[in-house]
Amino acid sequence: xxxxVAVAFTLLGxxxxxxxxxxxxxxxxxxxxxxxxxxxxxxxxxMCGTIIWLNTAVDILVHRLLKEKSHRPVIKNVSDADxxxxxIKKLQDRKLYYEQADVMLHEESIxxxxxLKILPDA
Numbered sequence: 001x002x003x004x005v006a007v008a009f010t011l012l013g014x015x016x017x018x019x020x021x022x023x024x025x026x027x028x029x030x031x032x033x034x035x036x037x038x039x040x041x042x043x044x045x046x047m048c049g050t051i052i053w054l055n056t057a058v059d060i061l062v063h064r065l066l067k068e069k070s071h072r073p074v075i076k077n078v079s080d081a082d083x084x085x086x087x088i089k090k091l092q093d094r095k096l097y098y099e100q101a102d103v104m105l106h107e108e109s110i111x112x113x114x115x116l117k118i119l120p121d122a
Contacts, residue, residue: 024042025040025047026040026041026042026047027039027040028040038051050102050103051100051101051102051103052101052102052103052104052105053098053099053101053103053104053105054105054107054110055098055104055105055106055107056106056107057107057108058084058087058088058091059084060107061087062083062084062087065083065087066080066083069083
């Protein structure tokens with residue numbers, strides 16, 4: 001999720017601070033691992049997008065990340081025993097940024113209907 005927020009802020013920053021003749025960045029963008037979509041559209045002279053925070057329970061994150069530790073540089077050297085406390089600390093450190101999302105959904109309660117309500121153009 002942090003990657004999604006970072007990519008969205010980067011793209012919006014480029015749109016705002018970029019040169020006056022920059023290419024149009026409107027459309028749907030994928031993260032580098034293609035696990036998240038970011039939609040950007042023109043709204044007046046600016047670019048707009050909807051950022052969704054998928055708030056996932058810590059135990060679920062631990063379970064998922066234990067399987068992927070070798071592919072994730074930030075947690076690669078964190079022991080399995082310390083992973084949960086590491087994730088809790090990172091979530092606390094990043095909470096200020098996550099809370100800036102336009103929409104927050106608890107991952108356990110996501111349904112197609114709930115997504116369609118917040119993304120009517122989807």
